[in-house]
Every structure is written in structure tokens, then in C-alpha cells.
Amino acid sequence: MATPLTPDALVRALRGEGVRMREHGNWRTHNRNHKGAWGPVHGVMLHHTAGTDSLALCRKGMPALPGPLCIGLITKDGTLHLVGYGRTNHAGNGSTAVLDAVRRSKVPPSRPGPDAVDGNARFYGFEIENLGNGRDQFPTAQLDTVERLSAALCRAHGWSGASVIGHKEWTRRKIDPTFSMPVMRGRVARRLGSEPPGDDATTYEPFPGAAFFTIGRRSPLCTAVGRRLVKEGCGRYEIGPGPVWTEADRASYAVWQHKLGYRGGDADGIPGRSSWDRLRVPRS
Incomplete structure (x- = not known):
């Protein structure tokens, strides 16, 4: 459980992890916070867009689901496009059991429970450009950015790789993202086991409490x-x-x-x- 980072702190964390990004318009204040509080936050939730013209959709949303639909969109070339910050329409209701697992840094249950808790208030949400049909590929650069941005937030909050979940793990209503979440969590965990890019081999004092x-x-x-x-x-x-x-x-x-x-x-x-x-x- 953590207070969300400020927009400036988010950008610093992402840059520290080597994320290539673009900032769009008023992303720092573009949110759905008038619908309810954002935070405390417990983890990162990943999605795929399942459509085209993803950037405009993520920023503006649609009549039945107003934007922003995420904090950022990761396009095929591996660029993270920051489109909103705060409460976004990305998660909807999901499983209390999954939220409890994330809070305890445990792998989520294999099958989520009933939709009972609002994920928009409790997770950072990111969309990944992909048709979600099982044939559209996730390029290496795109998955690398997913790994880096997830690790950046986990590192900033002191979370583990278990704090990263897919929308399909949050609710039975969704199938996204179509790549393996256990594999992605493993990548994030391995990255968290080392210092961010650019550091030398210096060893550091462990946190004494x-x-x-x-x-x-x-x-x-x-x-x-x-x-x-x-x-x-x-x-x-x-x-x-x-x-x-x-x-x-x-x-x-x-x-x-x-x-x-x-x-x-x-x-x-x-x-x-x-x-x-x-x-x-x-x-x-």
C-alpha cells in the first residue's frame, strides 16, 4: 500500500529505469479523480488495447467509457506515451482475493473471484498496443518497456515483481494481456535484483529498518x-x-x-x- 507518486516523481523513476517516453498535453492533470480518490495504490496493472488508433482512444476514451483509459500507452516501437495521471478508466471492478494477494506480494490466484472492488482507485494502469487476437506479436522493444516501467514503479514503492498483474488476472471478464504474466513478473523480479542501468558495481547498505x-x-x-x-x-x-x-x-x-x-x-x-x-x- 502506498501513496501514488507525484507526476514528477513518476517521470524520474521511469527515466532512472531507462524508459523511453513522450508526454502528451495536460497528462499530469488529465484524470478521473472527480469520480473518487486515487490511492492508496498497491501495484501495476497491464492491459492490451485490442484495437487501432490506440493513442487517441487512450487519451479521450469513448462515450460509454470516458478517458483517460490509462496512465500510459506502450506502442510497438517501445515508446511509453504518457496520456493521463491519477484515477483512470482502466481496471473496473475485480477480485478482492487478487487485491489481497498483491498487498501481500503473492502471486494472484489462478482464477479471480467475483468483481467486488474498484481497481481504478488502487492500481497504476498501462495499455499495450496489440490487437489481442493471439496472432499480433509483442515486439521485443515493447516488452522491454513494459518490464522497465513496471520495475520503475515497483522500485520506487519498494514493491516486488508480484505487484504486477494483468487485467485477465483481476477479473474473469478480460483476456488481456495475451502474453504470459508469470514470465513478465519474472523479468521484473530479475530487473529489481540489480541496480538501474548506468550504475557501477558498487554494493549498497541494506535497509536497516x-x-x-x-x-x-x-x-x-x-x-x-x-x-x-x-x-x-x-x-x-x-x-x-x-x-x-x-x-x-x-x-x-x-x-x-x-x-x-x-x-x-x-x-x-x-x-x-x-x-x-x-x-x-x-x-x-
């Missing part, structure tokens, strides 16, 4: 965190950083959280797994 960061905690790790915050332009130290976790460390980490797009209680200066993983504190 939020409870570690209490005022007065003494550890060489506190110094290492502070140095990384300073390097990221987030340091708010008059003296230091040093081996004791202080209010200056907390304030500096809150600046880092704001830089990642977190707000309110999610930017309280207490490290969480997602922001920690993106800080990449070198192992000493």
Missing part, C-alpha cells in the same frame, strides 16, 4: 547516510554529518524525500525502504 533511525542513534551508517544526502544536495547540516543521528539528519532526509516527490507524512525524515533504495548508501 525505520526503527533504526531514532534521534541519538550512534553508528558509522549515520555518517554514510549524511554524506550521501550532502552529495544529493539535500544536506541541512551546520556541523557534520557525523556518526550520531540528529535532527539535522532527519531534516536532511526529509529534503531527500521531497526531492523524490513524497509529501506530507511520507516526507517526515524517517527513511523508508523505497527512498532508502534510491539513496544508494555505499557499503562500508
Whole structure:
């Protein structure tokens, strides 16, 4: 369960994973939020378009199903087209059992239960350009972008590959996408097992847990965190950083959280797994 990323944080996460993208019009504010809250979010849901002129359809929708129909469309060439952000008409109602599995980072049940919960409020939704007839192929570049964008969101929220599901796994009413979701989840999981593209072979400190960061905690790790915050332009130290976790460390980490797009209680200066993983504190 997580607060949705801000649009800026989404773009940073996607770029960090090497996703090639195009932004269309007012995508950052184009949504269906007037129909209900978006979030907390629990995962990523994948779809295929089953038609042509996919970009216009995803942006505008149709009379019976107003747009946007997704956050982004992945075209055959592997480009992610950002068309909306927030609550979108992509999922509809689906299985409570599937949502519970995603919340627990478990593989969804082989057959979803009754349509009882609104997926539009709980998932990031992406459409993949494909006729869905079993003959139309998903090019390598297209599947690579699906993998990367899914991993980008999972990495940003500290989720596992199990947080990525297909529409066909959400409800018995759908068959999309027609590729194997277990295979795609495996690809995402393998990508999450490594650092994003461009990083060297440096190993990083594992997340010690939020409870570690209490005022007065003494550890060489506190110094290492502070140095990384300073390097990221987030340091708010008059003296230091040093081996004791202080209010200056907390304030500096809150600046880092704001830089990642977190707000309110999610930017309280207490490290969480997602922001920690993106800080990449070198192992000493």
C-alpha cells in the first residue's frame, strides 16, 4: 500500500529505469479523480488495447467509457506515451482475493473471484498496443518497456515483481494481456535484483529498518547516510554529518524525500525502504 507518486516523481523513476517516453498535453492533470480518490495504490496493472488508433482512444476514451483509459500507452516501437495521471478508466471492478494477494506480494490466484472492488482507485494502469487476437506479436522493444516501467514503479514503492498483474488476472471478464504474466513478473523480479542501468558495481547498505533511525542513534551508517544526502544536495547540516543521528539528519532526509516527490507524512525524515533504495548508501 502506498501513496501514488507525484507526476514528477513518476517521470524520474521511469527515466532512472531507462524508459523511453513522450508526454502528451495536460497528462499530469488529465484524470478521473472527480469520480473518487486515487490511492492508496498497491501495484501495476497491464492491459492490451485490442484495437487501432490506440493513442487517441487512450487519451479521450469513448462515450460509454470516458478517458483517460490509462496512465500510459506502450506502442510497438517501445515508446511509453504518457496520456493521463491519477484515477483512470482502466481496471473496473475485480477480485478482492487478487487485491489481497498483491498487498501481500503473492502471486494472484489462478482464477479471480467475483468483481467486488474498484481497481481504478488502487492500481497504476498501462495499455499495450496489440490487437489481442493471439496472432499480433509483442515486439521485443515493447516488452522491454513494459518490464522497465513496471520495475520503475515497483522500485520506487519498494514493491516486488508480484505487484504486477494483468487485467485477465483481476477479473474473469478480460483476456488481456495475451502474453504470459508469470514470465513478465519474472523479468521484473530479475530487473529489481540489480541496480538501474548506468550504475557501477558498487554494493549498497541494506535497509536497516525505520526503527533504526531514532534521534541519538550512534553508528558509522549515520555518517554514510549524511554524506550521501550532502552529495544529493539535500544536506541541512551546520556541523557534520557525523556518526550520531540528529535532527539535522532527519531534516536532511526529509529534503531527500521531497526531492523524490513524497509529501506530507511520507516526507517526515524517517527513511523508508523505497527512498532508502534510491539513496544508494555505499557499503562500508
